[in-house]
Amino acid sequence: MPIPVVAVFDVGKTNKKIFFFDEQYKIVLERTAQFDETVDEDGDPCEDIQLLTSWIKDTIAEVTALDRYEIKGINFSAYGATFVHLDEEGKPLTPIYNYLKPYPEHLQKQFNASYGDELQFSKETASPVLGNLNSGMQLYRLKYEKPEIFNRTKVSLHFPQYLSFLITGQLYTDMTSIGCHTALWDFEANTYHRWVNEEGIAEKLAPIQPSDAAFKADLNGKSCSAGIGLHDSSSALIPFLASFHEPFMLLSTGTWCVSLNPFNDLPLSEAELKKDCLSYISYKGKPVKASRLFAGNEHGIQAKRIAEHFGEQPDFYKHLKYNADVISRIQQHHQAVDTTTQSGDLVASGFGLRDLSKFLSAEEAYHQLIIDLIKLQIQASKLVLDGTDVRRIFVDGGFSKNPIYMQLLASAFPEMEVFAASVAQATSIGAALAIHQHWNSHALPTNIIDLKFYSASELVL
Template identity: 30%
Template sequence: MTHIAVIDVGKTNAKLVLVDASTLSEIAVVTRPNTVRPGPPWPHFDLEGHWEFFLHHLSGFHVSWGVDAISVTTHGAAAVLLDQTGQLAAPMLDYEHKGPNDLAAAYDALRPDFAMTGSPRLANGLNLGAQLHWMFAVDPDLRDRTAHVLTYPQYWGYLLTGKMTCDVTSLGCHTDLWMPESGRFSPLVDRLGLAGKVAIPRHPDDVLGHLLPDVAAQTGLCNDTPVSVGIHDSNASLYPYLVGRQAPFAVVSTGTWVVCMAVGGASVTPDPTRDVLVNVNALGDPVPSARFMGGREYDLVRQGASEPKAQDRAAVLAGRAMILPSVVPESGPYQGRTMRWTSAPESACQNDVALAFYLALMTRTCFELTGARGPMIVEGPLARNTAYLAMLAAISPDGVETATSATGTSAGAALLAVGSGAEQVTQVVQVPSDADTLRAYAQQWATRV
């Protein structure tokens, strides 16, 4: 197997990535915005537009390089409802929609305890169970129209192969629908009237099936092109290390969300009030995790149009310009707090340095909340942010590494199709020369927080 096409749908962008099987490096990447449509009946994603985009570029990838297999990874807190004919029973709700908050008390009376699901109570539709509960309430016929519930990666697999399933990582992503310790559905599935409707889960590296004839005809791919079951995106970032590295370590998946996942760390009691949860990895095992909406916070605060210079970093450290949490107060380890500056930065570049420090300090907080030990491996966009990595390296005694691939989620998803033999290459982040000053800044931030 040489080339794997990866459908990679994040909260912000939908991508199709062609990955080299021997190196897990990206050969080609095409992107379209994951725009939320306003409705009716509720804010939802452009699934049809994504599908046309994927088919078009699968054809192009195959003409230019050849496609030997397809894998899928998507953001969590998402499922697609299908009717008896296999068509959409309703548009796929955007999990940031505030509608489910209107029925929070009724939903709280239904959902299982955190001790059972490892799933904290989250705002809006971030608990998939809350989405389903709200949609069934505002569209009373929807429950009866719904014949099948597929977690999001497997919706794309269904369009490709006609086969229906869920995967354990997506069910284990704060849905309230899964029990990580016992590896089975929670009582909420029955309470929502979905017994027998949620597709049976499989492991992400299973082969879901092969291309439908019409998909093969539209793309030019071979009919026997295998399609993997697929995986939740943060777990895609974790997967290469899970199968290729000795514990303990932690993987930090960065994108719209920054998610810290601890493997082989100290035993901790997760604190759901601080957005600490139990994810489920690709092997079906529980993984203590903590997260915050770091990519969204970056977009909200960033001002610079150019790379900050050494003097910008020095000025921020000297002036102690700090962001105190939280930029997005609905999630993360400091929920309910309002962002504030200790002192205003003097330029856009200084603003961006202080922002990078804030994101690093929030990341380190998540690392500690999960009981993580060993090196911290950073995947995704923040793995290319110099100031972020400098702060992390200064305050992380066990070291920081970065993935050399540009899109860690795509590499991990491709590995599902490759099996053994390929490794995710990392680079060690050197401790910076101003580490003592960075540590002093971090200590003051912690005291102020």
Template identity: 25%
Template sequence: MKVAVLDIGKTNAKVALVDTDRMIEVAVRTRPNRVLQAPPYPHFDIEGLWDFFLDSLRHFHAEHGVDEISVTTHGACLVLLTEAGELACPVLDYEHDGPNGLAEDYDKIRPPFSDSGSPRLPMGLNAGAQLHWLLDTIPSLRDRVAQVVTYPQYWSGRLTGHFATEATSLGCHTDLWLPQQGRFSDLPQQLGLPMAPLSRASDVAGRITAEIAAATGLPVATKVRSGLHDSNASLLPYLSQLDGPFSVVSTGTWVICMSMGGDSPALDPARDTLMNVNALGDPVPSARFMGGREYELMKPETAAATGAEIDRVLSSEKALYPAIEPGSGPFGGCRGGWSDPGMTPGEKGAALSLYLALVTATCLSLIRAKGPILVEGPFTQNDLYLDMLAVRTGQKLFVSRSATGTSIGASMLCAPLQGEGLRLTERQTPTEALRLSIYGDHWARRVSLN
């Protein structure tokens, strides 16, 4: 079976065509996930994404054939729809700081962390805060809203005409869901907003509409799965394949660490730990930071480091300290930077890779992750990151050989894992393990003193 996956990350959107017999991507098309800086507030380019998706589906079907469609998206995003299924307001970018202005009022109505597993986050990272702010600032919006849908279900709904909500997106620090009880919190009722019906991620949302079939060339019988949150798409391939405790590190704009079967942690909202919900509906202790964003902000023009530059960084303990994005992560509120701004570009590239690994290791420690660590996404191409992560955690480290773990996971909503099963490569013990360990200890001491 060939499954076309609509995969919307915070930075980039892609359509990946997954061959589920071999569990590989046979074709991928990408474009930036643009935020339109236009009134009434910064919002996602929904129509630009829609045109890209239709064009990609048309292209993939003509070249390879498409049997089903699945969807996965970033979190912290809800869509408010009218009775006609149209946008009641533009889809707010969660990095807009507008909701901060009503933080005091919102804090009075949001559920406690002990119930929601959702830490209090800035801007619109708590999707409930987005809803609260939108209702307060847009006249008559509440009267226009017929239903609120989660982001993956907006896209599967637009393809089929059947909209829904789903637990992996609701459980992504929205304040709208109670993970341990598997139900909505009372926040939607307090806000007076109707939530769309619940679906499971693997449910068939419906078949594509006649208009979509005409626009893409796909048969009108083409099924569309409801869809899920992208970090949970990365987690899904392992849920039925691995025994015992393990953790998954999903890398991208956000680095999300998820622990399965580990010790029960006392989650600390001040360190940006939280309770996610996996595709089976189970709570998942998690921690995260904006690792991909920090990489883009701090990477030098030439990030590739020579062996000599890596040696100098490890020998002199040149470093990058947290946090670069201080609004989230285990070191939120800290202001970090280079220990030596005069480092060469290669030295900065090496120190940046080590920094990202050390913050990831901190996240895994906070959620008391046990067992092997499985790394997904673009950081799998960074050897220094992987070496430091293996040394700092002391756990076996496996790297996904899939180009886009989110797409593989989302395709599994249509077909179970087949063929080779999990495509993982175990990392061998780094030759510089002792020096990496010493460097990590020094970095941690410096961070604890700040």
């Protein structure tokens, strides 16, 4: 008998993956690909949409031919702040513009002149002003910079929904994609913000469906239930919401380190907005207060700089353990540094300003890097923790496997229980769990998440 499975495409900035999960949510098949970026018409790096589309269609053809498995469901997760603009025939009209692409200052000023005070607008949409990271502003830009393409656009799909469209041919919008710093949604009125209608944007957006919806689809002649796709940070939260009911904060780490507090429904303050705090919308449609750091990106750049300076392998840090003696030496000999900016207005720890020749070894420099990143993380996480009853922090993603990071984080929050949460691909499993009722007749398993507790050491940052 073939094994019943749910397939999930998980498209990150770096890794493109497909997983098969069995009915107990164990991974039974995995494929990973990496593609070189291409450039848009301005020479800025961007996702290669043709390559990605071909990979997804080829992968579907491959995996549906495997007799060992019966695909009963399929869903998708992908990074947010990204639109795919389709013509009448469902073909992309533009490159997939990178959310870090610089945003024209004159267009932002024009928008502000039409729709008022930036801070008030940000409070209404739970979106700090972030240029292209506010994906709604990408549509505004398209309208005024490329009106002929805007007019030819039948529908603009957020990236996860484009992936679903490739398989199902269905055009939908989901709340987790709308609700991730898009500047599209009025959180107070619980509908699209007035500018979306006034600018003719609303008519370019597909109908909204619940994030846990699924529809019958045909996979190379085989019927299954297909989800409409989820924004990756919201998807990564689902296994935790399904497993824990006491208040917690999830620190989801990767290129971005996102602090997600589903137990904080306090309105965003102006001070929080100025510090890049925002609200997501969970797959159940509830606001989730969040703060973000581009810390994984900074870690990659600075770890590479350390490796090159000391003649180490690029992944040298993966073999390092927490070393209290090294921490003690750092506290005695190295001063704190001020934060800086990276990739526009995004805050960085300041480690990039440090002179690496002042460190005795790569190990010492790397401990300093993590100390600097944790100091920044404390500030970011407190934005969503303050004023709530949360006493547990779960860390998933890349940094959860980093003992130096985890030990220093536990020391930074001695009043909290800090856990490294090992979830077999949290983002992917979240997308699978979202459509559980549509493909799986079993109860949700209770062992999806493995926890490792880190106690605070006496060395406090």
